[in-house]
Structures are given as C-alpha cells and as structure tokens.
Amino acid sequence: MVNTCTVTGKAEQKCRRAFRQALAAHPNAVLLITGCYAELGAGELASFDPRAVVLPGSRKGFLRDLPPILRDRLGAEADPLGTAAFLRSLLARQGASGENPPGAFALSTDSFLAHSRSSLKIQDGCDNACAFCRVRLARGPSRSLDAMEAVERVRGLEQAGQREVTLTGVNLSHYRSALGGRAVDLAGLANLILEGTESIALRFSSLYPESVTPEFCALAANPRIRPHFHLSVQSGSDKVLKAMNRPYRRSGVVRAVDALRAAKDDPFIAFDIIAGFPGETDGDFGETLGLCEDCAVAWVHAFPFSPRPGTAAVSLPGRVPEGVRTARAAELFRLAVRRKIAYIRGWEGRRVSGIIERPRESAPGGPLRAVTANFIHVILDGPPGRAFPGGGEVSLRILGPLEESILRNGESEALAEICESLSPGTC
Numbered sequence: 001m002v003n004t005c006t007v008t009g010k011a012e013q014k015c016r017r018a019f020r021q022a023l024a025a026h027p028n029a030v031l032l033i034t035g036c037y038a039e040l041g042a043g044e045l046a047s048f049d050p051r052a053v054v055l056p057g058s059r060k061g062f063l064r065d066l067p068p069i070l071r072d073r074l075g076a077e078a079d080p081l082g083t084a085a086f087l088r089s090l091l092a093r094q095g096a097s098g099e100n101p102p103g104a105f106a107l108s109t110d111s112f113l114a115h116s117r118s119s120l121k122i123q124d125g126c127d128n129a130c131a132f133c134r135v136r137l138a139r140g141p142s143r144s145l146d147a148m149e150a151v152e153r154v155r156g157l158e159q160a161g162q163r164e165v166t167l168t169g170v171n172l173s174h175y176r177s178a179l180g181g182r183a184v185d186l187a188g189l190a191n192l193i194l195e196g197t198e199s200i201a202l203r204f205s206s207l208y209p210e211s212v213t214p215e216f217c218a219l220a221a222n223p224r225i226r227p228h229f230h231l232s233v234q235s236g237s238d239k240v241l242k243a244m245n246r247p248y249r250r251s252g253v254v255r256a257v258d259a260l261r262a263a264k265d266d267p268f269i270a271f272d273i274i275a276g277f278p279g280e281t282d283g284d285f286g287e288t289l290g291l292c293e294d295c296a297v298a299w300v301h302a303f304p305f306s307p308r309p310g311t312a313a314v315s316l317p318g319r320v321p322e323g324v325r326t327a328r329a330a331e332l333f334r335l336a337v338r339r340k341i342a343y344i345r346g347w348e349g350r351r352v353s354g355i356i357e358r359p360r361e362s363a364p365g366g367p368l369r370a371v372t373a374n375f376i377h378v379i380l381d382g383p384p385g386r387a388f389p390g391g392g393e394v395s396l397r398i399l400g401p402l403e404e405s406i407l408r409n410g411e412s413e414a415l416a417e418i419c420e421s422l423s424p425g426t427c
C-alpha cells in the first residue's frame with residue numbers, strides 16, 4: 001500500500017516512482033494506492049498497472065476493514081491480477097452502496113505504537129482557500145477529532161509507555177470541538193490533554209501564524225509542550241502573501257515568533273516557504289530571506305512553487321521561470337543550513353531531553369540516535385554502556401553540530417552524550 005501526496009508535481013512524480021519500484025520488487029503483489037494523489041488523480045492512476053488498485057483518500061478509512069477480507073481472499077486466490085480485480089469490484093460496490101467508510105480519524109493513534117515517538121491526527125481538511133493549495137481540494141472542509149476522544153487516545157498512548165505525542169492535522173488552527181456547551185480550540189484541546197494525562201509531552205506538527213494566540217502562548221509555556229514550532233509562513237512579502245490569499249501578513253509572523261520566544265527558552269522555530277510564487281520579484285524574495293534572518297529561524301523547508309491543476313495560482317500572471325524558482329529554493333536551503341548550524345552551536349554544552357530512537361532493521365548495530373525536545377536529531381557519542389531502549393527518554397548534553405551531514409540534508413544533525421535516564425524503570 002502506498003499513501004500518496006499531491007502537494008507538488010514532484011511529490012506525484014516520486015509516488016509514481018515508488019509504485020514502479022514496489023511492483024518490480026514484488027511481482028506477485030497487488031499495489032493499493034491511496035491518499036491525496038489517489039483522491040484527485042484517480043482517473044489517471046486507474047490505468048497505471050493491472051496490479052494497481054486505487055482507493056481515494058476520502059475513503060481511506062475503509063483500510064481498517066480490509067485485513068480480514070483480504071486474509072480470507074488470499075487463502076482462496078494467489079493470482080495478483082485476480083486479487084486486484086476482486087479488490088476493485090469490492091471498492092466499487094462499497095462506493096455504489098453509499099455506505100460511508102470509517103471516518104477521517106479511524107486510522108490514527110495506536111497504529112503508531114511501533115514508533116519511538118507517536119502521533120495523533122486530530123484534524124483534517126481546511127476551510128481556507130490558499131491560491132497554491134491542492135491539499136484542501138483533496139481533503140475537503142475542516143473536521144476535528146472530538147476533544148474527549150483525543151484526550152482518551154493520548155491517555156492510551158501514555159499508558160502504553162509513549163513519552164511524547166505529536167498532534168497532527170492539515171490546518172491545526174481550524175481545530176474545533178465542543179465540550180459541555182463550550183467551544184474547544186487547539187489551545188483548549190492541548191490544555192485538556194495536559195490535565196487528563198500525567199507526563200506525556202506534546203508537539204505540534206505545524207502551526208499557522210494566526211494560531212499563535214495569547215492563549216496558545218500561555219499553553220506553550222508549559223514544560224510539557226515541546227520547544228519546537230514549525231510555522232507555515234510561505235513568504236515574507238505582504239504583496240505575495242496577499243496574492244497567495246493567506247490570512248496574515250509579515251508583521252503577524254514576526255509577532256508570532258516573538259511570542260513563542262517569550263514563552264519558551266530558545267525554541268527550534270522552522271518555516272515552510274514557497275519560492276517563486278507568481279509575481280514574486282527579487283525584492284519580494286529578498287523580504288522572505290530577510291524575514292527568515294530577522295526571526296533567526298533554525299530551519300526552512302523551502303519548496304519551489306509548483307503550479308497545481310485546479311488551484312487559482314495556475315492562472316495567475318507573472319509566472320516565475322522554473323530556473324529562478326529552483327535557484328531561490330536553493331538559496332533558502334543554504335540559509336537554512338547556516339541557521340541550523342548556528343542554532344545547534346547555541347546549544348553546545350547545554351542539556352536537553354531526548355527520546356531514544358528504536359534501532360533500525362536496515363542498520364542493526366548502528367549508532368544510538370535520539371530526537372531532542374527541541375527537535376535536534378542527534379547521534380549519541382560512545383557506547384551507551386547501559387541499556388537505553390527505543391522510546392525511552394534521557395537527558396542529553398549537546399556536543400556540537402554535524403555540519404557535513406546538515407549540508408547533505410542528512411538525518412543526523414548533532415553529536416550528544418547521555419547524562420541520565422528520565423524514563424521510569426530504565427537503567
């Protein structure tokens with residue numbers, strides 16, 4: 001099964017490569033394609049391969065019911081073409097019956113218990129209409145996981161031994177639930193989770209500048225909120241933000257970053273930026289670079305603008321040549337590398353907590369790794385000497401950045417040493 005993405009043309013290209021590789025590596029397998037690309041490109045993907053079956057992302061919850069059906073079927077049918085045809089007709093029948101598949105949140109939470117750090121999807125879809133965005137077309141309007149159900153699921157993760165959970169969603173600032181007649185937003189939900197659990201820490205997958213409210217900052221000051229904030233900023237130019245149909249301006253980004261810095265000790269702050277949106281001049285791009293510098297970000301996820309079918313930006317005038325878009329994204333990457341090295345240097349010699357990563361099947365005997373509370377991916381110096389199980393929490397001392405690896409966009413960013421275990425019952 002491949003869960004696909006449609007955010008850029010390149011993402012779709014990578015998906016098609018993954019399909020081809022999977023089909024070539026497993027000649028007797030059936031490939032189930034789901035997710036956002038399967039939602040918007042179902043027609044195109046239907047003829048990809050006789051062994052490929054498309055399950056649009058809006059019906060992905062149906063996967064929950066599939067294993068027992070497939071188990072029975074595979075007992076009777078070993079031919080992949082027969083199984084693919086069976087699956088196609090099953091999904092067509094299910095679609096035609098008008099029966100709703102299990103909802104947007106059916107697949108989240110405890111399915112992630114095999115990971116060192118868990119995640120919980122609390123929101124899906126989006127009610128905004130950003131000019132470049134194809135994701136909202138695939139995901140539909142915003143909907144949220146019920147607040148008490150979210151608390152219960154996080155409690156379950158904590159009881160299963162998880163030390164932190166990342167709350168995820170397409171647009172977390174649209175999180176809305178109700179409790180006892182009052183509305184619960186993202187900050188309200190996080191407060192309910194903190195009250196309803198003992199020690200599990202919370203991280204947010206991505207925030208929009210407008211979601212950094214005074215209430216959110218009061219919450220962020222809680223030591224159980226990870227000092228790591230990823231902001232979906234996209235541009236530092238007011239003119240470009242307006243053309244993108246974003247609901248904030250540059251000053252709103254600066255305010256959000258200042259507020260997060262006031263709430264936390266030197267947090268890791270990252271921006272998402274689109275380079276070369278239609279109409280973006282050298283001057284506009286300079287404002288974006290300036291914003292990243294002024295906010296002293298620790299990282300930038302830079303994407304060259306990708307004109308996506310069905311979005312307003314496709315027909316906007318002032319298309320920036322592809323070479324310029326790529327060059328601007330590369331300049332942002334160089335800035336990001338320099339900023340991350342500077343951020344890690346600022347932490348040299350300081351202590352921070354980290355979650356030990358589980359050893360990888362692909363690299364047994366590899367170095368011990370951890371992800372710190374402020375989202376630095378570290379290699380732990382020297383043999384641990386004691387048992388530090390994956391998922392366990394330790395106090396670390398940051399020794400310094402791994403500059404070559406950061407430059408290659410590698411997964412290891414710093415060297416660190418373990419000071420002590422923070423997980424109950426270990427060591």
Ligand code: SF4
Binds near residue numbers: 125126128129130170
């Ligand atoms: S806010 Fe995010 S998800 Fe919503 S339309 Fe804009 S880019 Fe897409």
